[in-house]
Amino acid sequence: MPVPMTAPKVLDREFFEIRAKLLEIAASFDRLDRGAGTVEGDPRMSLIREALDVLRSDEPDRAEAIQMIFSRQYAADWRKSLKVVPPKG
Amino acid sequence: MYYIDPHIHMVSRTTDDYETLARMGCAALSEPAFWAGFDRGSVDGFRDYFRQLTEVEPKRAAAVGIQHYTWLCINAKEAENVELSRDVIAMIPEFLDRPNVLGIGEIGLNKNTRNESIVFLEHVEFAVRHEQQILIHTPHLEDKYMGTRMILDMLIDDSRVDRSRVLVDHVEEHTVRPVLEAGFWAGMTLYPVTKCTPARAADIIEMYGPERLMVNSAGDWGPSKPTAVPDFIMEMRRRGHSHALIRRVVYENPLEFFGQSAHFQFAPPDVPEAATV
Ligand SMILES: [Zn+2]
Numbered sequence: 001m002p003v004p005m006t007a008p009k010v011l012d013r014e015f016f017e018i019r020a021k022l023l024e025i026a027a028s029f030d031r032l033d034r035g036a037g038t039v040e041g042d043p044r045m046s047l048i049r050e051a052l053d054v055l056r057s058d059e060p061d062r063a064e065a066i067q068m069i070f071s072r073q074y075a076a077d078w079r080k081s082l083k084v085v086p087p088k089g
Numbered sequence: 090m091y092y093i094d095p096h097i098h099m100v101s102r103t104t105d106d107y108e109t110l111a112r113m114g115c116a117a118l119s120e121p122a123f124w125a126g127f128d129r130g131s132v133d134g135f136r137d138y139f140r141q142l143t144e145v146e147p148k149r150a151a152a153v154g155i156q157h158y159t160w161l162c163i164n165a166k167e168a169e170n171v172e173l174s175r176d177v178i179a180m181i182p183e184f185l186d187r188p189n190v191l192g193i194g195e196i197g198l199n200k201n202t203r204n205e206s207i208v209f210l211e212h213v214e215f216a217v218r219h220e221q222q223i224l225i226h227t228p229h230l231e232d233k234y235m236g237t238r239m240i241l242d243m244l245i246d247d248s249r250v251d252r253s254r255v256l257v258d259h260v261e262e263h264t265v266r267p268v269l270e271a272g273f274w275a276g277m278t279l280y281p282v283t284k285c286t287p288a289r290a291a292d293i294i295e296m297y298g299p300e301r302l303m304v305n306s307a308g309d310w311g312p313s314k315p316t317a318v319p320d321f322i323m324e325m326r327r328r329g330h331s332h333a334l335i336r337r338v339v340y341e342n343p344l345e346f347f348g349q350s351a352h353f354q355f356a357p358p359d360v361p362e363a364a365t366v
Pocket of ligand 1 (some may be wrong): 096098123
């Protein structure tokens with residue numbers, strides 16, 4: 001499908017938005033640092049780091065890749081583990 | 090531009106919201122049965138809810154010129170109670186002939202449990218036996234991918250299911266492809282912050298094209314925006330997409346999908362389209 005906006009146009013439109021979103025993330029990390037205690041070792045922190053790596057990569061479909069990082073993996077044998085009998089249809 | 094919101098929970102919206110939707114060009118909407126913010130205690134609670142969906146909401150909608158359609162079921166959250174679910178499914182035939190009922194929905198999974206799967210399969214069985222269309226809720230956040238795949242497994246297993254009469258809702262970047270590739274319709278639910286945004290829905294249209302894709306607002310008890318479909322229309326316009334493409338997603342696709350249900354007797358509004366946003 002034709003995409004009407006050129007890449008320079010997208011950047012013109014979204015530069016300040018991207019900048020603002022990066023600042024939000026930076027400020028969240030600063031807040032984590034300032035808080036008492038530690039979140040090192042919390043598995044959610046490694047998910048966040050993995051997602052940041054996706055942002056820095058040149059691979060396409062980054063949104064999909066980040067969705068998958070935050071998703072439980074599909075187990076094809078779920079019917080067996082949940083003991084769900086498929087219909088006769 | 091006129092549009093149709095294929096998934097919006099008007100029981101949780103005010104009369105002012107109905108009026109705003111009408112002003113923004115909402116010509117018709119469909120309201121699936123869902124969770125009411127609390128677990129209902131008995132089948133009678135659902136019977137009253139189905140009366141609200143088939144008697145009360147159509148009147149509230151008609152007062153502002155919107156056509157109201159609905160779907161019946163016990164939602165995935167309350168489906169954890171299998172006994173109650175069976176009672177509710179057995180009661181649905183009392184309402185199947187109501188003129189605004191399009192089918193069974195929104196059925197699906199919430200936490201991807203055994204009980205939810207059992208009740209999902211029993212709903213599908215009911216829909217097949219009564220030749221009803223199906224509207225599906227997929228789980229949110231970390232459970233969405235696994236839950237969507239489980240739902241597709243169950244539907245594909247059943248050769249009696251006509252995939253062109255099934256709408257799988259709340260798809261996002263990681264679930265839209267398997268749904269469309271298997272031949273189902275897919276709906277993107279737009280939320281202000283936490284889930285799919287109008288911009289990301291526009292991205293998905295750019296990546297997959299408009300075929301069998303729709304957008305909806307959910308407009309439920311949680312933080313949601315009943316005018317999210319007009320927001321999507323604005324985003325598509327700002328990007329320079331054609332009127333024809335936008336209209337296909339927000340108007341013609343819902344017409345085509347709902348048109349497969351015998352009860353969908355849609356009459357286009359007689360006010361010229363230029364009068365709306
Ligand atoms: Zn819903």
